[in-house]
Amino acid sequence: MPFLVILVALLNVVPIVVTGRNPRLRNRCMVSGAALLFVLVAAMLPAVLRGEMFGLEIARLLPGASLKLRVDAMGIFFAMVASGLWLATSFYAIGYMQSLKEHSQTRFFAFFAVAICAALGVAFSANFLTLYLFYEMLSLATYPLVTHDQTPEAYAAGRKYLCYLLGTSITCVLPALVMVWVSTGSLDFADNIRTGVFSGEVPSAVIMTIYALCLCGFAKAAIMPFHGWLPAAMVAPTPVSALLHAVAVVKVGVFSLSRVMLYLFGVETMHRLCLGTATVWIVSITIVLASLVALTKDNLKERLAYSTISQLSYIILGVALLTPEGICGGLIHIVNHAVSKITLFFCAGAIYVASRKKNISEFDGLGRLMPFTFAAFGIASLSMIGAPPAAGFITKWYLFLGSMSASQYGVMAVLIISTLLNIGYFAPVVYRAVFAVPAPEDKNIREAPRMMLIPLCVTACLSVLLGIFPKFFMTLVEGVLK
Numbered sequence: 001m002p003f004l005v006i007l008v009a010l011l012n013v014v015p016i017v018v019t020g021r022n023p024r025l026r027n028r029c030m031v032s033g034a035a036l037l038f039v040l041v042a043a044m045l046p047a048v049l050r051g052e053m054f055g056l057e058i059a060r061l062l063p064g065a066s067l068k069l070r071v072d073a074m075g076i077f078f079a080m081v082a083s084g085l086w087l088a089t090s091f092y093a094i095g096y097m098q099s100l101k102e103h104s105q106t107r108f109f110a111f112f113a114v115a116i117c118a119a120l121g122v123a124f125s126a127n128f129l130t131l132y133l134f135y136e137m138l139s140l141a142t143y144p145l146v147t148h149d150q151t152p153e154a155y156a157a158g159r160k161y162l163c164y165l166l167g168t169s170i171t172c173v174l175p176a177l178v179m180v181w182v183s184t185g186s187l188d189f190a191d192n193i194r195t196g197v198f199s200g201e202v203p204s205a206v207i208m209t210i211y212a213l214c215l216c217g218f219a220k221a222a223i224m225p226f227h228g229w230l231p232a233a234m235v236a237p238t239p240v241s242a243l244l245h246a247v248a249v250v251k252v253g254v255f256s257l258s259r260v261m262l263y264l265f266g267v268e269t270m271h272r273l274c275l276g277t278a279t280v281w282i283v284s285i286t287i288v289l290a291s292l293v294a295l296t297k298d299n300l301k302e303r304l305a306y307s308t309i310s311q312l313s314y315i316i317l318g319v320a321l322l323t324p325e326g327i328c329g330g331l332i333h334i335v336n337h338a339v340s341k342i343t344l345f346f347c348a349g350a351i352y353v354a355s356r357k358k359n360i361s362e363f364d365g366l367g368r369l370m371p372f373t374f375a376a377f378g379i380a381s382l383s384m385i386g387a388p389p390a391a392g393f394i395t396k397w398y399l400f401l402g403s404m405s406a407s408q409y410g411v412m413a414v415l416i417i418s419t420l421l422n423i424g425y426f427a428p429v430v431y432r433a434v435f436a437v438p439a440p441e442d443k444n445i446r447e448a449p450r451m452m453l454i455p456l457c458v459t460a461c462l463s464v465l466l467g468i469f470p471k472f473f474m475t476l477v478e479g480v481l482k
Contacts, residue, residue, distance in 0.1 A: 001054045002069040002124040005040045005079070008033070009117035013110045020106030027094045030109050034087040037116070041076070041083045048076045049475065051482075055126060064186035067133070070126030073479030074262075074331070078255050079123040080476075081335045085247045085342055086116045088455045092346055093239035095451025099353045102237065108148055112239075114141040119248040122256060128177050128187040128264065131256055132169070135220075138252055139165040145240040146233050157232040164219050164229035172217030176210045180264065183210075189263035193327075193480065196266025204273055207265070211275050214260050215282070220253025221316060222309045224286040230309060234301040238349030241301060242342050250308060251334060254315040258331065262480070267322050277408075279320035283313035284414045291421035298359045300348045303425055304341070310418065311337050311384065317411065318399050324481050326402025329395055331477045332470065336383065336391035340463045343380035346456035347373050350448035360429050365438025367430065369445045372453055374433050376460035381426035383463045386419055391466035394474075 012033030019026040044054055054071040061067070071079075093112065097105050118141055121134030139162065147158035181187050183202045190197050198207050219226040230250070234241055261270065261279075270276045287310050294306035315337070318330020350373045352358060355366060367374035383390035396415060403411040438445075447453055466473070 001040070001044050002071050002075075003056050003058065005037065005044075006069075006117055006121050006124065008040060009037055009113060009120055012037070012113045012117075016110050016113060017106060023098075023105065026106060026109065030094075030113065031087070031090050033113065034083075034090045034116075037120075038083040038087050041079045041120075044071055045076060045080065048073055048479070051479070061129070062181075064184075064188070065129050065181055066127070066187075067130050068126035068188070069124045069130065070189075071124055073476050073482075074259065075123045075125075077331065077473065077476040077480075078251070078334060079120055080473075081338050082116060082119045082123065082247055082251065085338055085459070088459055089239060089242055089247055089342065092242070092349070092452050092455040095449045095455075096237065096239050096349050096353060099449050099452070100237075102148075104148065107144065108237075111141055111144045115145065115248050117141075119252050122252050125189075125259075127189055128180055128260070131259065132173055132177055135173070135218075135252060135256055136166070136169060138248060139169070139220075142240075142249055146236045148237055148240065149235065151235075154235050157235045160232045161229045164226060168217050168219040168226060172213040174217075176213035176217060179206065179210050179213075183207075189259065190266060192266075192482070193262040194267050196269045197264055198266075198269055207269065208273055208275070211265060211273075214257065214264075215279065218253050218257045218260075220249050221257050222250055222253065222286075222312050223283060223316065224289060224309070227286070227290070227309045231302055231305045234299075234305050238301070238345055238352065241304075242345040242349070247338065247342065250312055251338060254312050255334065257316060258319045261319055262327070270320075270322055276320045276322040280317055280408060280411060283316045283320065284411065286310065286313040287317070287414060287418050288421070291418055291425065294425045295421065297425075298361050300351070300358060300360055300363075300429070301345070303360070303429075304344050304348060307344075307384065307422075307425065308337075308341060310421075311341070314395060314399065318395075318402060321399075321402040321406045321408060321411070323402045323405040325398050325405050327481060328474065328477050329398030329402050331480060332398065332473060333392075333395040335473050336395050336463070336466060339459055339466060340380040340383035340390070340392060343376055343456055343459040343463060344384070346452065346459065347377040347380070350452050350456060353448045353452065355442065355445045360432065363429065363433045364436035365433065365442065366445065367433030369438060369442065370447050372447055372457055374430065376456045377433075378430045379460045380463055381430060383467065385422040385426060389464060389467045391463045391470070393467055394470045 118138035125131035290310035
């Protein structure tokens with residue numbers, strides 16, 4: 001089943017390319033492939049909820065090192081989020097690309113499909129080697145998306161993108177992978193989060209070195225100072241920004257780092273070597289500093305980019321607390337942030353398509369002219385802030401509980417400061433759009449096309465429903481703790 005899912009995602013490229021000269025047929029193929037992918041992922045869900053696992057060894061390369069797939073609670077959790085939001089992003093991308101009459105749409109959608117294939121490969125990786133290969137595949141597949149505009153600015157952003165992501169993974173993650181294999185004789189992840197894979201015979205200095213390499217190497221998690229690629233990548237079309245921030249790239253970064261922390265090192269080893277405490281304070285700095293930078297940005301996509309840098313570190317923070325409540329809060333934020341942030345980027349794209357405006361200082365009165373778009377933006381902003389009943393409230397509730405359980409009261413202060421900064425950079429956007437008077441030349445502005453408007457309204461509603469009915473995803477998260 002996991003191999004079939006990845007194969008379907010990859011083979012979806014073929015009909016997209018073959019039907020490229022018929023945009024309507026090509027778009028139908030892409031959406032059909034996305035829908036089929038979601039159905040196949042969902043088909044594995046009942047078995048995983050019963051405690052079963054799907055697995056397959058594709059090829060053995062060396063003793064203890066093979067290409068191997070596994071579907072467990074953590075993997076299916078991420079796969080459901082990625083495949084579900086990719087379906088929504090597919091509809092939105094069609095509306096966006098057609099409205100702006102973008103060039104090279106077939107190439108764009110083909111690499112779009114390869115990107116989700118790589119993301120699902122990461123979700124279903126059974127060992128460090130498989131995860132690393134799909135992680136690199138995602139970096140390469142998203143480069144043409146980042147440079148889609150083919151301008152000097154886009155190519156410069158693409159070079160920075162690859163330099164950060166490939167540079168860190170090759171110089172840090174690859175050596176860490178080799179050290180794990182030499183130290184343990186295997187690259188397989190542990191079956192539970194308690195013990196990890198390192199025996200007492202492995203020196204503490206070696207384990208700490210491997211951990212430091214992983215923390216630096218998974219730059220897709222955008223922990224400062226390895227975050228510079230993310231604002232630079234905002235030169236890409238808005239559907240790519242949504243893909244980067246909510247569906248694939250950054251989520252693969254935090255998922256990979258969380259997978260390594262829990263299933264390679266394990267809670268006991270992390271506790272024994274104080275790795276969790278060190279990580280908590282490293283990401284706390286990122287949470288506060290990125291929020292402060294977001295306050296200074298007038299360009300909406302840049303502000304959302306720094307918001308993402310801050311919010312991603314909530315996920316690592318929760319896992320690094322190493323308490324059940326903290327881990328729940330961190331992992332559940334993968335879905336809560338994904339749904340809310342994709343809504344915000346959908347709204348940014350809709351605003352640009354309808355008004356050609358990118359800067360917040362130009363949004364005076366747009367909320368009166370585009371009520372659905374800014375209502376969705378407001379709902380998603382409340383979720384990012386952590387206001388009930390939106391999904392972000394569940395995240396912060398569990399993070400506060402996890403901080404108390406770990407006696408990390410300084411973390412509680414960081415969460416409060418971060419929440420106030422969230423209000424500081426989201427509230428002015430909605431206030432200016434709703435309460436300021438529109439410029440006379442803007443009075444003819446209307447909502448974006450329905451192909452864009454419907455997905456952003458759906459994801460905005462989901463960000464509320466996930467806050468009111470969090471049990472489904474919480475059940476999967478609790479399966480990780482067993």
